Amino acid sequence: MYPDLGEYFARREQLVSEDRKQRLDARTSNKVVDEVEGKADRLVRAIRAQEARNIWGPDSNVEVDNDTHLFPGMAFLTAREIITKTQLFKIMSRLPKGALLHAHLDATVNVEVLLRLALRHPAIHVRTPKVLTANSIGSIQPEFRALRRSEWDSASSVTALSYIPGEWVPLRVARQNFDPTLGGPEGFDKWLTSAITISPAEAYRTHNTTQKIWQKFQSTFHTAGPLILYLPVWKDYVREFFRSSIDDGISYLEVRINFLHRYIFNEAGEEIVTHSTLLGEYDRILNEVKEEMRQQGREDEFIGSKIIYSTIRFIPPDELQWYLDDCITLKQKFPHLIAGFDLVGHEDALRPLTDYLEPLTKFVERQKELGIEIPFIFHAGETLGDGTNADNNLYDAILLGTKRIGHGFSLIKHPKLMEICKEGGIAVEVCPISNEILRLTSSMPMHPLPALINHGVPVSLCSDDPAVFGNMGLSFDFFQVLVASEVSGLITMKELARRSFKYSSLDENEKQLAVLSWDKQWKKFLQWLEQEYPALEA
Numbered sequence: 001m002y003p004d005l006g007e008y009f010a011r012r013e014q015l016v017s018e019d020r021k022q023r024l025d026a027r028t029s030n031k032v033v034d035e036v037e038g039k040a041d042r043l044v045r046a047i048r049a050q051e052a053r054n055i056w057g058p059d060s061n062v063e064v065d066n067d068t069h070l071f072p073g074m075a076f077l078t079a080r081e082i083i084t085k086t087q088l089f090k091i092m093s094r095l096p097k098g099a100l101l102h103a104h105l106d107a108t109v110n111v112e113v114l115l116r117l118a119l120r121h122p123a124i125h126v127r128t129p130k131v132l133t134a135n136s137i138g139s140i141q142p143e144f145r146a147l148r149r150s151e152w153d154s155a156s157s158v159t160a161l162s163y164i165p166g167e168w169v170p171l172r173v174a175r176q177n178f179d180p181t182l183g184g185p186e187g188f189d190k191w192l193t194s195a196i197t198i199s200p201a202e203a204y205r206t207h208n209t210t211q212k213i214w215q216k217f218q219s220t221f222h223t224a225g226p227l228i229l230y231l232p233v234w235k236d237y238v239r240e241f242f243r244s245s246i247d248d249g250i251s252y253l254e255v256r257i258n259f260l261h262r263y264i265f266n267e268a269g270e271e272i273v274t275h276s277t278l279l280g281e282y283d284r285i286l287n288e289v290k291e292e293m294r295q296q297g298r299e300d301e302f303i304g305s306k307i308i309y310s311t312i313r314f315i316p317p318d319e320l321q322w323y324l325d326d327c328i329t330l331k332q333k334f335p336h337l338i339a340g341f342d343l344v345g346h347e348d349a350l351r352p353l354t355d356y357l358e359p360l361t362k363f364v365e366r367q368k369e370l371g372i373e374i375p376f377i378f379h380a381g382e383t384l385g386d387g388t389n390a391d392n393n394l395y396d397a398i399l400l401g402t403k404r405i406g407h408g409f410s411l412i413k414h415p416k417l418m419e420i421c422k423e424g425g426i427a428v429e430v431c432p433i434s435n436e437i438l439r440l441t442s443s444m445p446m447h448p449l450p451a452l453i454n455h456g457v458p459v460s461l462c463s464d465d466p467a468v469f470g471n472m473g474l475s476f477d478f479f480q481v482l483v484a485s486e487v488s489g490l491i492t493m494k495e496l497a498r499r500s501f502k503y504s505s506l507d508e509n510e511k512q513l514a515v516l517s518w519d520k521q522w523k524k525f526l527q528w529l530e531q532e533y534p535a536l537e538a
């Protein structure tokens with residue numbers, strides 16, 4: 001068939017090149033990869049190859065227990081500490097990431113910071129349904145609430161034998177008086193952390209179905225919610241979200257805010273703060289942070305932020321109307337902030353989009369009458385199902401005109417839908433670490449992301465719930481994607497970051513400016529890379 005192996009290899013090369021034509025590296029958005037970029041790409045490949053052997057592979061001297069098998073792109077929570085020590089992670093931390101288009105606000109600020117913010121306020125209290133002991137600490141979660149002054153309680157510890165279950169203890173006092181045999185104040189912090197984050201044991205052993213891990217996942221929001229939904233904390237939380245994202249190299253944030261609760265608590269512990277007040281505060285803090293950046297000469301590092309109005313898929317369809325009206329009111333008041341509408345929550349267990357067709361289509365009509373535009377930006381297909389309600393949500397999201405798709409994990413089972421996304425520029429907000437922890441995939445090499453990008457489906461890389469999963473910023477998600485391929489390299493990461501603005505809700509002019517600013521960041525990044533790794537010059 002091939003008398004001459006030379007001919008075989010020529011054909012092989014041609015086939016590989018045709019196959020790779022669709023990949024992001026082959027479709028770079030600013031025409032050609034220049035020399036500096038080419039060099040940087042080779043450098044990163046060399047470091048990746050080295051670490052594949054020395055850290056993740058046969059020559060590894062990283063100490064792990066007997067059950068742990070190291071490999072690039074392995075289970076994130078097991079690998080996290082190791083990842084933070086790699087050169088590749090150092091490089092990904094420096095990479096300008098572009099826009100973050102899928103994150104839930106109430107899971108974006110890390111636990112230590114949230115606790116520090118909450119501890120400033122004497123109104124915040126904690127209680128438990130039982131006295132906390134060495135036996136019960138593993139199964140009892142804290143309940144938090146901001147109380148009115150008249151309700152402030154004087155109980156002094158949830159770990160004292162004299163504690164009357166259900167009594168409120170001031171947060172600071174409860175922490176201070178936490179039983180030394182349970183670790184004292186640090187033990188308190190650990191207890192809180194385990195309630196509002198997912199541990200490796202939960203993700204990979206005990207909560208071994210999507211149903212079980214979602215139960216734990218939901219309970220993290222349930223527990224942390226009252227700390228965040230207290231206006232004085234909420235304001236600091238938002239500011240922290242902006243600042244920490246900027247520090248990670250993210251320059252634009254399109255965040256989902258869950259507006260399920262119609263009111264949140266004010267400083268005095270009254271549940272009367274409206275969504276409109278919240279957005280007013282959001283706007284003010286956003287402008288303050290932008291000003292801060294301008295004053296530091298860093299305005300290129302932060303373009304701004306918009307909000308995707310969200311509520312949860314367990315709302316009865318007739319109640320959705322209230323949220324849709326609320327969303328329209330907010331859009332009219334803050335047209336520059338509201339970028340879209342979404343329904344969130346565990347798709348496998350909750351209502352399918354078809355339950356809401358009537359209010360959703362009316363919502364579209366109403367916008368036409370009012371001359372406003374609030375695109376749907378739906379979560380859909382965040383599932384292992386094939387033909388289940390959650391999987392079928394993809395059809396409805398597309399029929400309803402979704403601007404992007406949140407997760408779209410099951411999209412690769414639908415060739416026609418992939419074609420539509422490709423042709424219509426419907427980007428998929430892919431959250432690889434989230435998918436792994438919520439048990440849709442056991443590691444990065446099994447994730448459908450490469451299938452999507454190699455077929456030319458627009459993709460943006462996202463973190464989803466970094467405070468719960470520990471993937472703060474976007475560096476970890478970029479790392480996991482980069483480390484798990486032999487073909488995709490720095491140029492792929494560049495394309496993912498640079499294109500993210502294109503799929504955002506910025507207007508055309510803003511997008512152009514955002515990309516210009518990003519290009520400056522990219523240049524600086526390349527310079528840093530050259531200075532940092534002179535010896536490794538490829």
Ligand SMILES: O=c1[nH]cnc2c1ncn2[C@@H]1O[C@H](CO)[C@@H](O)[C@H]1O
Pocket residue numbers: 104105106218221257258312344345346347379382434464465
């Ligand atoms: O990955 C996700 N898919 C769907 N819903 C989510 C995901 N992450 C968080 N939430 C939803 O957002 C709410 C907090 O704002 C959570 O209650 C959760 O239901």
